[in-house]
Amino acid sequence: MNETTFALKGTICFSESPTKLSVTENGYLVCENGVSAGVFTELPEKYQGIPCRDTNGCLIIPGLTDLHLHAPQYCFRATGMDLELLDWLNTITFPQESRYADLEYAKAAYSIFAEDMKKSATTRASIFATLHVAGTELLMDLMEETGLKTLIGKVNMDRNGPPTLQEESAGASARDTVTWLEETAGRYQNVKPILTPRFTPSCTDELMTKLAEIQQKYHLPVQSHLSENFGEIAWVKELCPNTRFYGEAYDQFGMFGGPDCPTIMAHCVHCPDEEIALMKERGVYVAHCSQSNTNLSSGIAPVRRYLDEGLHVGLGSDIAGGTTVSLLRAMADSVQTSKLRWRLVDDSQKPLSLEEVFYMATQGGGSFFGKVGSFDAGYEFDAVILDDANLPHPQPLTPKERLERLVYLSDDRNITGKYVSGNKIF
Ligand code: GUN
Ligand code: FE
Numbered sequence: 001m002n003e004t005t006f007a008l009k010g011t012i013c014f015s016e017s018p019t020k021l022s023v024t025e026n027g028y029l030v031c032e033n034g035v036s037a038g039v040f041t042e043l044p045e046k047y048q049g050i051p052c053r054d055t056n057g058c059l060i061i062p063g064l065t066d067l068h069l070h071a072p073q074y075c076f077r078a079t080g081m082d083l084e085l086l087d088w089l090n091t092i093t094f095p096q097e098s099r100y101a102d103l104e105y106a107k108a109a110y111s112i113f114a115e116d117m118k119k120s121a122t123t124r125a126s127i128f129a130t131l132h133v134a135g136t137e138l139l140m141d142l143m144e145e146t147g148l149k150t151l152i153g154k155v156n157m158d159r160n161g162p163p164t165l166q167e168e169s170a171g172a173s174a175r176d177t178v179t180w181l182e183e184t185a186g187r188y189q190n191v192k193p194i195l196t197p198r199f200t201p202s203c204t205d206e207l208m209t210k211l212a213e214i215q216q217k218y219h220l221p222v223q224s225h226l227s228e229n230f231g232e233i234a235w236v237k238e239l240c241p242n243t244r245f246y247g248e249a250y251d252q253f254g255m256f257g258g259p260d261c262p263t264i265m266a267h268c269v270h271c272p273d274e275e276i277a278l279m280k281e282r283g284v285y286v287a288h289c290s291q292s293n294t295n296l297s298s299g300i301a302p303v304r305r306y307l308d309e310g311l312h313v314g315l316g317s318d319i320a321g322g323t324t325v326s327l328l329r330a331m332a333d334s335v336q337t338s339k340l341r342w343r344l345v346d347d348s349q350k351p352l353s354l355e356e357v358f359y360m361a362t363q364g365g366g367s368f369f370g371k372v373g374s375f376d377a378g379y380e381f382d383a384v385i386l387d388d389a390n391l392p393h394p395q396p397l398t399p400k401e402r403l404e405r406l407v408y409l410s411d412d413r414n415i416t417g418k419y420v421s422g423n424k425i426f
Pocket of ligand 1: 070085089093198199225228292296318321
């Protein structure tokens, strides 16, 4: 038995399936070499005597995966929320992201972001930086220190930005991307690069062609935005008259999923049938960002349909379209908007359940990172301890009810422990 073997004791909850929660009260969750050895009602003989953190009945859940957020947008979150997507990008977001040319500013802002990510219930995340190479490397350095496992992308944008936030040419954007990849290669344990063409309106065909070559050469995953908002979708139609639907604007360059190109597409609010079929065929991950879709008047994604059709769906905070990095809040928001969708848009698509949003926040998104998001033996030991002692109640509550309260109240102060691949973060 080596010293990296230990147990957590408490009320252990994880998804057995998208619709079923596994609950073990007074259970032991055992970690061996960074990996779960399973959940036990009694500590098995061979684990007798290992260190055990007794949480006194706290809930222990898998770490949460944030499939989509923008680190440089964290410090202006919760401002400009009266705007729709394209106006918000042009008047708030692009000018703010321009600031990250200044490394002093980037350090101040990204330090605040990294600190708050560390304290959150998030253990894995796929993050957009900005187009700036030095700032992106600084973000990677800071996120490495948090111990969270993250994918971080230097953003590519060579058209339709303001003069302060647009790369000089497709060639310059591609060169900067290679510089960034070469400079950071082998530097990190916890951080990996992800190719990040911002969205079709920001990237010329020439740039996409070059990025596709880089994707293949460096075997990179890809993240971008898809079918988020009516104004954006109409713009893509104008920009790409040769495509039948938005997803083809990525697919024509070979950057839309498939075995050699793991891909996350954020939003997917207004995907036509053919686009959904292609996402399914290619195993594209949908990052469902419910709060952002409300804030930016984008709409309500048909998540019930995605789940029914067997697409990969995870949750994204989409900072700063969304205002909080809390994935507990993202779970609650996803249930709420799904109820509005059912009531106002399509009553054949029943609302999402707690079990379903919990699954999306854990294994749904986690599986993009490998065996992540479950406590079944063999999964990476990512765990979060939720203490609800400050939420007293005279009546009895089941573990599921306690979990639901913690999700809906989504208060950071209830997060009292976190582990990533067996490493204690706090
Ligand atoms: N589409 C292109 N860029 C962005 C962004 O920063 N946020 C959101 N929500 N959508 C985008
Ligand atoms: Fe986004």
